[in-house]
Amino acid sequence: MSYAIIGFGKIGQALAHAFARRNIHVTVASRRLPEALAQQARAIGPTVVAKSLHDALEADTIILAVPFGEHREVAKALPNWKGKTIIDAMNTFGVPPEELDGLPSSAFVAKAFTGARLVKAFNHLVAAILATDPIVEGGYRVVFLSSDDEDATAPVAALARQLGFAPVKLGKLNEGGALVHARDRIWGPLIFQDLLKKEQ
Numbered sequence: 471m472s473y474a475i476i477g478f479g480k481i482g483q484a485l486a487h488a489f490a491r492r493n494i495h496v497t498v499a500s501r502r503l504p505e506a507l508a509q510q511a512r513a514i515g516p517t518v519v520a521k522s523l524h525d526a527l528e529a530d531t532i533i534l535a536v537p538f539g540e541h542r543e544v545a546k547a548l549p550n551w552k553g554k555t556i557i558d559a560m561n562t563f564g565v566p567p568e569e570l571d572g573l574p575s576s577a578f579v580a581k582a583f584t585g586a587r588l589v590k591a592f593n594h595l596v597a598a599i600l601a602t603d604p605i606v607e608g609g610y611r612v613v614f615l616s617s618d619d620e621d622a623t624a625p626v627a628a629l630a631r632q633l634g635f636a637p638v639k640l641g642k643l644n645e646g647g648a649l650v651h652a653r654d655r656i657w658g659p660l661i662f663q664d665l666l667k668k669e670q
Contacts, residue, residue, distance in 0.1 A: 471625070474499065474526040476544055477535035478507050480597035481559055483514065485533060487601045488633045490515025499526035500536075523547055531629065533557040533592065538565065538575065545582035552585035555622055559592040561661070563652040574643040574651050577618065587622035590643060591615045591630065594650045594661045603634065609666030610636035616647025636667035 473489065474497040475482045482498060489496040495517045498507060507520035526532075527547055531554070534541055538560045545551075562575040570578040580588040592600065594614055604611035613635040617623045627637040640646030640660075649660040 471531060471629075472529040473497070473531050473533070473629070474521075474529035475533045475535055476500070476523065476526060477537075477540075478502070478510070478520075479535065479537075481592075481600065482533075482535035483510070484597040484601035485535060485559065485592060486511065486514045486518045488604070488635075490518050491603065492633055493517055494632060495519070497521045497526045497529055499523045501540075527554075529554075531555045531557065531625070533559055534579070535559045538562045541579050542582050545584075550585045551583045554583070554586045555625065556580075556583050556586045556588045557592065557626055558588055558590045561593050561652050563657065564655055565652075566654055574647060574653075576616070576647065576651065577643045580618070587617070587619045589615055589617040589619075589622050589626040590647055590650060591626055591637075594658075595664065596662060599664055604636075605634050606666055609668050610634065610670050612636050612638050612665040612667050614638050614640050614650045614660055616640040616643050616645075616650065618642050631670050636670045638667070 478498050478500040504520040511518045511520040558576045576590040613630050630637040649658045651658045
């Protein structure tokens with residue numbers, strides 16, 4: 471399984487730290503040229519490699535860590551996303567529901583990535599916490615997962631465990647997943663909750 475993080479701001483870098491900590495290879499890309507990211511990527515760890523967006527999208531699993539409004543531009547980079555898993559780590563605070571066709575933000579994102587399997591994950595923790603070791607005082611930091619494709623959740627849960635987190639499945643995007651979505655100016659009640667689980 472190959473991984474890429476698209477977006478190299480605070481969340482993208484925090485996730486890159488999580489991969490580096492476990493010596494898991496991950497590609498990083500953004501709107502900037504890979505040369506502009508290379509030094510920062512190397513500083514995080516030798517398994518973090520900056521590439522062009524085109525090359526990064528060859529990965530099997532792609533984590534979206536761009537500002538929400540930029541996901542459509544990423545989606546245009548491939549004509550079809552069949553066989554890809556998209557992990558939506560974005561948030562949409564302040565985006566009116568009518569701009570999302572009344573859908574949860576991840577369901578709206580899924581429409582842009584034709585053929586992909588989409589899982590909402592890694593979006594509820596602030597970057598500073600996400601970047602730190604998820605094994606804390608004998609417990610594992612929780613990450614919440616939600617998806618309308620149940621089969622897509624299992625490999626993302628496996629990745630979360632590999633990274634040292636304890637995945638908690640919330641079910642479908644418009645059910646338990648609503649707890650980690652922002653709607654207009656209201657955050658879901660699980661956003662920013664830093665929870666630990668005794669076992670992965």
